[in-house]
Amino acid sequence: MEARLSKVNARQDLLKRMNNYKMLYVMLLPAIVFLTIFNYIPMYGASIAFKDFSITKGILGSPWVGFDHFTKLFQTDKFWQVFRNTIEINLLRLVFGFPAPVILAILLNEIRNKYFKRSIQTIIYLPHFISWVTIAGIMFSLLSNDGLFNQIIALFGGESVNFLTSNFMFRPILIISGIWKEVGWGTIIFLAALSGINPDLYEAATVDGANRFKQIIYITLPGLLPIISILLILNFGSMMNGGFDQVFNLYNTMVYESGDVIDTYVYRIGLTQGKYSVATAIGLFLNIINFALLIIVNYASKKMSGQGIY
Numbered sequence: 001m002e003a004r005l006s007k008v009n010a011r012q013d014l015l016k017r018m019n020n021y022k023m024l025y026v027m028l029l030p031a032i033v034f035l036t037i038f039n040y041i042p043m044y045g046a047s048i049a050f051k052d053f054s055i056t057k058g059i060l061g062s063p064w065v066g067f068d069h070f071t072k073l074f075q076t077d078k079f080w081q082v083f084r085n086t087i088e089i090n091l092l093r094l095v096f097g098f099p100a101p102v103i104l105a106i107l108l109n110e111i112r113n114k115y116f117k118r119s120i121q122t123i124i125y126l127p128h129f130i131s132w133v134t135i136a137g138i139m140f141s142l143l144s145n146d147g148l149f150n151q152i153i154a155l156f157g158g159e160s161v162n163f164l165t166s167n168f169m170f171r172p173i174l175i176i177s178g179i180w181k182e183v184g185w186g187t188i189i190f191l192a193a194l195s196g197i198n199p200d201l202y203e204a205a206t207v208d209g210a211n212r213f214k215q216i217i218y219i220t221l222p223g224l225l226p227i228i229s230i231l232l233i234l235n236f237g238s239m240m241n242g243g244f245d246q247v248f249n250l251y252n253t254m255v256y257e258s259g260d261v262i263d264t265y266v267y268r269i270g271l272t273q274g275k276y277s278v279a280t281a282i283g284l285f286l287n288i289i290n291f292a293l294l295i296i297v298n299y300a301s302k303k304m305s306g307q308g309i310y
Helices: 002-020 022-050 068-074 077-097 099-109 114-129 132-143 148-155 167-195 199-207 212-236 244-250 253-259 262-272 276-305
Strands: none
Touching: 002 022, 022 068, 022 276, 068 077, 068 276, 077 099, 077 167, 077 253, 077 262, 099 114, 099 167, 099 212, 114 167, 132 148, 132 167, 132 244, 167 212, 167 244, 167 253, 199 212, 212 276, 244 262, 262 276
16 A cells, blocks of 8 residues: 555656646657657668568568578678778777867867957868868869879979879878868867866966966866767767768779778668668668667776766
8 A cells, every 4th residue: 555655656746847847848849759750760660671671562561581681791791891991990080080179179278369269260160061072072172183282292293193092092081081170160069168177276286386288187188088088988889880971972983992881881782772671781780889889888988987978
């Protein structure tokens, strides 16, 4: 009887709290509807990874084949090539791209002239709003055989370099163009975190004789550590995403060996070859890897620094 009364009281308390914050739930409703329609309902379509999907038969009418698509996929050399390319490119982005907005945010934070600081921020934010199609056009103009870079090389007596068809050069082009486009936008969250650091800490460090470099090491970086940890975890959670927009607009058949990633591979076999079941199997396999990486890195982060996303 007492257990039943406690459950009734708990339900009444829950309904009372929901009534008190009903406007917040109303504001949350569009997000719930959006996620339900575009994130949860489409999960049913993942079942075609285990079927011999046919457009004419539909998802329900297509016969089950179990793990046949996964078995054939893992026996394909091309899949493992794009799998390796995706990991290597994302590791390069993590090593060179992830620290870039942190460093830039710290440098911006050291600027004392607020007008100059705002001007710099506006300039470095602009590339984020340029599409990869436009940026690819700019890169082609700069790096083609008769582009600006090769004209400068020829001016000094050198031979032209095939930047866009070189497997050796393609990955640096990806990393550099990615940093240029997103580094300014990435500083926003770090600058917000920097504004939350107590200024008294810097004043006390100055009194103790610490120079600006030591203040960055012992005050600024520890203050940024929580947000760095969270963003690093989220980056690992998308490790298998190849950045389709960037790669698709920059690559060509000559650089498939080093630049073809899983996203572009899925696009080719899914949309251009009609192998929807195989493409879905790849996507499902990669999402499982991303989820596992997210759990592992979050656990490791909580053990080492006490910071995690949950």
